[in-house]
Amino acid sequence: YNLIFERFLNPERVSMPDFDVDFCYVRREEVIKYLVGKYGFDHIAQIVTFGTLAARAAVRDVGRTLGMSYSAVDAVAKRIPQKHGVTLKSALSSSSELSELYGSDEEVKKLIDIAERVEGMPRHASTHAAGVVITRETVDSYVPLAKSDDAMVTQYTMTALEELGLLKIDLLGLRTLTVISDAEKEIKKKHPDFDIKTIDPEDKAVYELISSGKTDGLFQLESAGMKSVLTRLKPQSLEDIIAVISLYRPGPMDSIGKYIENRHSKKPVSYPIPLLEPILKVTYGCLVYQEQVMQVFRDLAGYSFGRADIVRRAMAKKKHDVMEKERETFIEGCGKNGIERSVSNALFDDMTSFASYAFNKSHAAAYALVAYRTAFLKCHYPAEFMASLMSNTIGDAPKYINVSQRDFSVKDGQVVFGLLAIKNLGQNTIEAILKERREKGKFTDFVDFCRRLYGRELNKKGLESLIKSGALDKLAFSRASMLAAYEGLLGTLAGDSKSNIEGQMNLFGTEDGTEEYYKMPVIPELSQPELLAMEKETTGIYISGHPALKFDKFKSKWRIADISDAAADGFDGKRVNLLGIIGSVKKKLTKSGEQMANLILEDTTGSMECLVFPRTFAENQKNVIEGTVAVVSGRISQREERQSQIICESIVPAEKYDNTIAAQRAGAQGSQNGRNAPYS
Known part of the structure; x- marks a missing residue:
């Protein structure tokens, strides 16, 4: 892939290079321990950072x-x-x-x-999330130290350490690497020889998946804007993915259109200077990478890679004195290769404007490889991939107490949700549940579950979350009954425990059936909206349904578009009606002091940011309530640098939408006969 080592390190470089290394996030501590073992505990320290007011x-x-x-x-x-x-x-x-x-x-x-x-002013000191410093002599020979938990931390910040010339490394935890690793472990259960490092990098089915825009869950490729670019580009190689990751950022984004046009053009790309062709051919005549700037300096003007990198960095930092000095050297070097002064001068200007946002190809290549691996897993092992993705990124999701494991898993080709995802449920409680289930079999009902787990890390808060999440729905009783009974049941269990300690034999302290032990109340189940609200509260998502599903039968009548469709390429400027539940309402003031709001609307296909500008907010303020199922009408706004948004024109609770539309129609027609006009 023509990666240049001198971009990282070369004899002419004065400053230390940036070491930013991504690791599986759950194993980052192992890396720190390895460094301590290799260099010595007194040669390694983490770095302080100061939070300010x-x-x-x-x-x-x-x-x-x-x-x-x-x-x-x-x-x-x-x-x-x-x-x-x-x-x-x-x-x-x-x-x-x-x-x-x-x-x-x-x-x-x-x-x-x-x-x-x-x-x-500084408010508190904490430890930098990723940085460690490694020193030749003991760290305290260079900087003062402080103890934080079990680690030594420098009292100097990252900037001061760099000024002292010390080696700083950022050990970053990348969750996607954990997703890939966990999926690979699951796949190996059925395919022991599977190795993610040996997959085919030219798998056509994988590139078809990427080109389709169905890239939810894929590293670096899942934003709405990126999906739009991918469907236009139709990547066919890792080089295409490397390029699109580099271009899809503020600055070079304007070059995406040219790159795609040249990529699909039947005409060959023309180059103003023949020597540019071997450098820019891989990106279809577009300057994309920092490494290409270095190659231009070397191949056209005779620079070493080391000096080329120094000039590239001067360009990026807009050091005009250095740049003007190098301009003449560059033009002179190009002249030796027969390049006219006006042409080389224009090329220098182009590189100067480009260098500030050019991307490091080595970084993009590493990210592209990770992106491709996630795409391969989604394409060929979707269940294993989704199980791992949900375990590591969703954090909260549905589960079932007699089947679920600690993390998300796969059973009979289906994703089984993990217990670790439930809020207020700790590791020790989960281990106790799994151990009890392994040793004594499945739980027969709610009372059986509580009896067997009482005194083994299960507390009221954890039990309440299990009930509300729906994890115990298969244990014979309604959630309403379990919520009404659990405190009394735990009290009974506590009394039995005390009696046993005092040497008294409880009349029911035998292996009798649970119904004889504790009489559960029989209470009708809660309403669907109440159940869904509980699931959202304890898991962050809706499990047994979605609040908006109640209004599905009206979608055609109300001309409702799915959010996933409205977010697709080509909807920019179109007026749509969306139906979903309002979440994450953020109200703020404009510069003129007027109130507006940003909110998230979610349906069963996805979510979209809604912008409610002051005038619309004033008219609809009473309807901007988190948790309300509403019809949001407005125009879609799509920009390549961000995901699709809807500019709201009206927000109407779904329960009232029919009446609102009827009233609007009646008003428009004069309502002469007092009858509501039908919506059409």
């Missing part, structure tokens, strides 16, 4: 120190816009509500004035 945090901390009530401080903090880098000064100028409070309330004025003085 942002605007909201400064207000809350100062308010607490001043003894102000939580509600008073919260009212001020919530009026500070939730934007990256916002300061109290900018918040006062952009938020009319905050400015009004500041001018009218002496206590608030004092709070903000003091908060401004501490804003940006």
Whole structure:
């Protein structure tokens, strides 16, 4: 793939290279232990990082120190816009509500004035998520250390360590590598010889999957914008994936169209300088990689790779003095290869503008390989891949107490959800459940489950989550009955335990049936919306259904589009009606002080961000409620740099949509006979 080692390290390089290495995230600690074993515990240290007081945090901390009530401080903090880098000064100028409070309330004025003085100051020290430093002599020979948990941590930040010339390595935990590893282990149960490292890199079925845009769950390839690019490009090789990963970023994104056009053109690509063809042929005449800039300097102007990399970095950092000096050297070197001054000068300008966002091909190649491996697994081993993906990325999902394992697994070609995904359920509880099931068989009903697990890490909170998630639905009783009974049942079990400790024999402390042990109440099951809300609360997703399914029969009548369809390429600017449940509502103030909102609408096919601008928000505010099933109408906005959005024009609860439409139709027609006009 024409990767250049000198891009990483060369004799002419002055500064230390960047070591950013991705590992399976669950084994990152093993890597640190390996380094300690290889270089010595006193030659390795993790790196400190300082959290600073942002605007909201400064207000809350100062308010607490001043003894102000939580509600008073919260009212001020919530009026500070939730934007990256916002300061109290900018918040006062952009938020009319905050400015009004500041001018009218002496206590608030004092709070903000003091908060401004501490804003940006270090608040706490923590350990850098990835960085470690390795030294020739013991670390304390170079920097002061502090102890954090069981690790030694430098008291100097990453920037200071680099200035001292010390070697810093970022050991990054990449969840996708864990997904691949876990899927491979599952596949090996049926195919012992399977090895992800030896798969065919030119598998046509895999490239067909990628080209179809069905890339949910695939590393680096699953955003809506990327799907659009993939369906247009139709990748046929790893080189195509490397290129698209490099181009799909702010800056080079404008070159995607040219790359795709040249890729599919029947006409050969023309090159202004023949020497550029072997360098740019792989990217169809487009300058894509940092390595290509280095090759241009070497092959056209006679630079060494080391010097070429120095110039490339000067271009990227816009060091104009260095660049102007190198311009003449470059033009002179090109002249020796018969390249006219005007042509080489224009090429230098092109590289200068490109260098600031050019991508490292070695990095892109590694990511492309990981992306291809996820695509191969999804194509040929979908059950194993999805089980691993859900175990490692969803984090919360449905399960069944007599079948589920600790993690997501595969049984009879079906994904079985993992117990570890349930909120409030710890590792020890899960191990106790699995051990009990292995040793004494499946649980027969709810009382049997509680009796066998009582005193073995199962607490009220964990049991309640198991019930609400639906994990115990097959244990003979309704969730309503189990929720009504579990505290009393645990109390009975606690009483038995105390009696046994005191040497008393409980009348029912035998192997009698569970019905004789504890009489469960028989309560009608909760409503479907209530059950779904519980599942969402404890698992993060809906399991036994979806709130929007209730209105499926109206989709045709209401002209509802699926979110997955509306997010597809070609919907930009189109007006659609979407039906789903409102989630993750974030209200914020515009620069003019008006209120707007961002929300997520979710149906059974996917989710989409909805932008509710001030005028629409004012008209629909009472309907912007998290958990409401609503019909959102508006126009789709698609940009290559982000996923599809809908610009909202109206938000109507689904329960009221028929009446709303009827009223609108009746109003439009004058409603002369008092009858609602049908929706069509």
